[in-house]
Structures are given as C-alpha cells and as structure tokens.
Amino acid sequence: MFRPAERTKNYNYAIRNIVAAAKAVEAEGRSVTYLNIGDPVLYGLQPPAILQEALARAVREGHNGYAPSVGTLAAREAIVQEAERRGVYLSPEDVVISSGASEAADMVLSALLEPGDDVLTPCPTYPLYTAITAKLGARENYYRLDPEQGWLPDPDEIRDRITPRTRAIVIINPNNPCGAVYDARLLLELLTIAEAHGLVVIADEVYCRLTYGPPPPPMAQLAAGMDVPVVTLESLSKSHLVPGWRVGWMTYTNTQRFGEVIAAVRKIAEARICSPLPTQQVLPVALENQSHLPSLIEEMKLRAAITVEALNAIPGIRCIAPQAAFYAMGQVADLKGQTDEAFVLALLRATGVLFVHGSGFGLNPHDGFFRIVFLPPPGTLREVYARLASFVQQR
Numbered sequence: 001m002f003r004p005a006e007r008t009k010n011y012n013y014a015i016r017n018i019v020a021a022a023k024a025v026e027a028e029g030r031s032v033t034y035l036n037i038g039d040p041v042l043y044g045l046q047p048p049a050i051l052q053e054a055l056a057r058a059v060r061e062g063h064n065g066y067a068p069s070v071g072t073l074a075a076r077e078a079i080v081q082e083a084e085r086r087g088v089y090l091s092p093e094d095v096v097i098s099s100g101a102s103e104a105a106d107m108v109l110s111a112l113l114e115p116g117d118d119v120l121t122p123c124p125t126y127p128l129y130t131a132i133t134a135k136l137g138a139r140e141n142y143y144r145l146d147p148e149q150g151w152l153p154d155p156d157e158i159r160d161r162i163t164p165r166t167r168a169i170v171i172i173n174p175n176n177p178c179g180a181v182y183d184a185r186l187l188l189e190l191l192t193i194a195e196a197h198g199l200v201v202i203a204d205e206v207y208c209r210l211t212y213g214p215p216p217p218p219m220a221q222l223a224a225g226m227d228v229p230v231v232t233l234e235s236l237s238k239s240h241l242v243p244g245w246r247v248g249w250m251t252y253t254n255t256q257r258f259g260e261v262i263a264a265v266r267k268i269a270e271a272r273i274c275s276p277l278p279t280q281q282v283l284p285v286a287l288e289n290q291s292h293l294p295s296l297i298e299e300m301k302l303r304a305a306i307t308v309e310a311l312n313a314i315p316g317i318r319c320i321a322p323q324a325a326f327y328a329m330g331q332v333a334d335l336k337g338q339t340d341e342a343f344v345l346a347l348l349r350a351t352g353v354l355f356v357h358g359s360g361f362g363l364n365p366h367d368g369f370f371r372i373v374f375l376p377p378p379g380t381l382r383e384v385y386a387r388l389a390s391f392v393q394q395r
C-alpha cells in the first residue's frame, strides 16, 4: 500500500465530503435536494448574457494562451478601478489574479506561514482556511463567532488568543457560513489589534457585493494610513454567478513592510503559470456591468426571509437572520445525544434533504448547528422546510 502524506489527515471539506452520503441515498432510487454547496448555477441561476458573450468572444478572438502569472494588465487595471469605486486606492502592482479566491488564499498563506505558525481563524469557519493551514503544517487558532451576538467575534477574545506564533488573522465579511456582516467600528478594532501585534489581515470579501443592506466598508479602506498589511480576497464566483470559471483576485494594501511576502507570492504564482486567460478577459466587462446585482440581492433577501421564518416556526429549531449572501445557520435545541453530523445524515436519509453539519465548519458537534444554502426557488425551500419540520416533530 502507498501511504498518503500525514498532512492530508486534517484535510477536510465537509461541504463536498458529505455528498458521498447523498449519492448513497440516490443509489437507492430516491431523490436528494442538495442544500450543501454555495453554487448558484446548480439552482438554475446563470451569469448575465453580456458575460457569456464576453467569454465566447475572448475565446473566438484568440485569447487562449498563457497569461502573465499575476494576471493581465487589463484585468488588474479593472480591479484597481473597481477598488476605487469602493474607496480603496491601489496600483496594478498591488493585484494578483487567481483561480478563484481559493487559490489566492492558498498562495498568500503559503508565502507567509512556517510550520508551527498559527492563524486566527473564525469559528465557524469557511473550511478552506483550515485545509490550507493543515497542508502547511501550521495551525488554525479559532476565535469564536457568537450566535448570541448575531455571529459577531469578540475582539477581547481575539486579543487573548494571540500567541508568539500568530502570523495572520482571517476575517470573512460578509460571512460564510453565518451570513453576518461586520460594521466599520468592529473592523477598525480588529485592524488595530492586528497592527498592535504585527499580524497580516486576510480580508475575505468574496460576498461584499451581496449584502441585503449597505455594504460594509472594505478593510483595505479602513486600514489606510495604518501600519498593517491587508490582503483582500475577492472573486466573481458568487456575485456574477460564475463559480466554475474560477476567476478571483487578491489585492495588497499597506505594503511598506510586506514586499518580501509579495515577492514570494509572485514566485508561487509563476510556478503555477497563470489563472485561465479567457476569464481574465471577462473581468473588465464583469466589473463594469453589475446591473444584475439589485435583483439578485432581492431574490436572496426573499429566500433568507422564507428560511428564517420557516425555521423559527419549528419548535426546537432556531435560525439567526443572515444579512448577506445565501447561507443560514440553523440550530436544533435537542440533539437527543447525537452529533450534529448524525442529525444531518438522519435528516438526509429520512427526507432526502442535504444540509451540512456545523462541526464541518469547526463548531462543537454537540451544539446542534447545521448550515443551509437557500439558493433554490421559494417553492423548493418551503417544501424542504416542511420536510424538516415533520422530521423534527417525529424524532
């Protein structure tokens, strides 16, 4: 037997791992409603026609070769302009185009972390961060998002968690899996902590275009003039309904003491050659044409309201209202001695509805949380929540 490397042991991505159980249910001839993954295309949404046409045109016009490793100048300039619209002033040298925000996270953490370092990571988390730190022999240093405070972090707890090996803090705002949005005051406090302790801020703002109310200020804007490097991660995946195109980027703010890390990221970017060129060609078109967003946000807001109302109407279940994106955390009060994963699997087998257990995001398996992706149309959602209600009542 060939043995896999030790580092893969902690490499888990529950959102996809749980699909095996759903496939087993399908193999019995039953249908499954997948509410596990944040892919709008799976639920019938498609990118605006202007983007589809821009991608086809890029291919037709011959943009099929390799791109520069950090991305084409035109794509990076489009991002500089988009950042400016959000009050962040960059130059194209501050931008790296990546295959989704995921690759950007991987590149910057790979450039930054030594084995044994730790990264302040929200809990519940988006599992990509735990997977990357595990791969690098580093450690996630979880700070808690408090459901009783609308899933906000506590700056004092974060301060207490800092160790001599803490190198960075990941801030996911708007948040997946909770749907929380942090305000400027909280963000500034987090920046101040990072500055005082010499941490790099990894600002995951993948959902910044999908808030139901006014968007929070970008961390890079708030950090202007401070001595704290901010690496912002963004992508078109969700806001432009193109997760399969794998087009994302990162930007650097406050680079005065960050030049060597930037050079290391560039080496990593060069070794993986580039992210896909045709989709880079689409980036300027995508960022100048965002008129689909208001109706998309209205749709998500409606589905969030249906979700929160339906869940809170089930005795023994609660759900804290999300403020952005298309995720909500439900909680079952009485697990009857089970783990959250056993609850989710039992629900799947009894009703054909697939959620993801909270422990897949780092939560305590006995706390009873589960994440719902509420992307399907309202009729499907109502049906799903009716099945959840009868399952909970009959347990």
Ligand SMILES: Cc1ncc(COP(=O)(O)O)c(C=O)c1O
Pocket (backbone or CB within 6 Å): 038, 099, 100, 101, 102, 103, 126, 128, 172, 175, 176, 204, 206, 234, 235, 236, 237, 243, 246, 247, 248
């Ligand atoms: C918080 C967060 N960050 C990053 C990503 C990665 O997105 P992508 O690599 O498609 O840009 C996701 C995807 O679900 C996410 O939810």
